[in-house]
Amino acid sequence: MNEAVVLTSERILEVTEDVLRRYGLAKATVVDVARALDVSHGSVYRHFPSKASLREAVAKRWLERVSKPLAEIAAEPGPAPAKLERWLRELFDAKHKRVCEDPEMFATYLTLAREACTVVKAHKQDLIAQVEGIIAEGVAQGAFDVADPKTAAAAIFDATRSFHHPAHADEWAECTCSTRVDAVLTLLLRGLAAR
Amino acid sequence: MNEAVVLTSERILEVTEDVLRRYGLAKATVVDVARALDVSHGSVYRHFPSKASLREAVAKRWLERVSKPLAEIAAEPGPAPAKLERWLRELFDAKHKRVCEDPEMFATYLTLAREACTVVKAHKQDLIAQVEGIIAEGVAQGAFDVADPKTAAAAIFDATRSFHHPAHADEWAECTCSTRVDAVLTLLLRGLAAR
DNA sequence: GCGCTGACAGATTTCAATATCTGTCAGCGA
DNA sequence: TCGCTGACAGATATTGAAATCTGTCAGCGC
DSSP: OOOOOOOOHHHHHHHHHHHHHHHOTTTOOHHHHHHHHTSOHHHHHHHOSSHHHHHHHHHHHHHHHHHHHHHHHHHSOSOHHHHHHHHHHHHHHHHHHHHHHOHHHHHHHHHHHHHOHHHHHHHHHHHHHHHHHHHHHHHHTTSBOOSOHHHHHHHHHHHTHHHHSGGGGGGTTSTTHHHHHHHHHHHHHHHHBOO | OOOOOOOOHHHHHHHHHHHHHHHOTTTOOHHHHHHHHTSOHHHHHHHOSSHHHHHHHHHHHHHHHHHHHHHHHHHSOSOHHHHHHHHHHHHHHHHHHHHHHOHHHHHHHHHHHHHOHHHHHHHHHHHHHHHHHHHHHHHHTTSBOOSOHHHHHHHHHHHTHHHHSGGGGGGTTSTTHHHHHHHHHHHHHHHHBOO
């Protein structure tokens, strides 16, 4: 029957995200977060050892929201080439949608990600591993001809940077963008294909 | 016989580059440039209408030093696939060398380039046009099979961003870098090849 | 006992006064 | 005449004092 809201890490993260949205990355302080939670800032430090670790946790949540739907696609059955294309397009769409629906929040997460480079590296490794899985599957199906799926997965990731790395986000709104995506995907799938 | 040094735009650009190297981008002022030239800053404004246009001209010079050797490769005779690979490797080497030999100056030029986005766009168009030429040549030789050389050139440019776009410069020192370059080039050349 | 508070020291940010710079132009000197 | 100078107004950057924030911890109250 006790409805007193307990202070959990999860709740702090949610409220932190709100505060970031409201105040912007530069102005959002731990004191602001504590105020929004109606506790003292000391309590926040009970759950996160530093402001940096709090921000890192926010970044991690955000990246997980990107990688989870992708993992589902990677786990589906079916021919690898089509699946790889679907996976990549889903990745691009996820990023493009985020930047066009809420550019300020995207900028916030981008800066956050720069600070939390460990988390970002792990995210990248996760994504490349997913691609590697799809490519290995394609090789097993006889659809792809590559010497080493790991290297090939890294190459696919590198070769599609223009469409998923935030440094190029300003080009994602250009009208030629979808044509360019098509061209690169065609080239890469041809490059992987067994002949 | 008059050896009085005349104030030319070219001389101003050279000295400006020196000043940028010495003071750094943030601290280099038009007054500093004028002082280094031993003239009043009003004289500099006689040759460049604004500080921005002076910086733009410096950026342009720098980009031309990148594109000129590439244009020479593009103009050479020979089979297109090998030439395309050589051209791309020369592009990567040029960038990688610059960042590793003088990281501070690279950062300076990077910021300069951000400001002078018109100049950068023209540079990009120039490079893509060079690639388009090589690809068209490859199609004529029967080595490449692509529907549209223009689109394919843009795709090659997009797909190699990781190795020539300055946003990714911090990865160019990694030991895996040359492996990754090889992997992407292999994939792309396979993707272009007639079969 | 246990979780929270709030005061505190040192680090960081803000803000306004001050200094410097950009871009213009009337006038000097060759 | 013609290129250059240097004073000037408005814009931008620097500086240092004051305010705020981060991270800690002794102690309060449940």
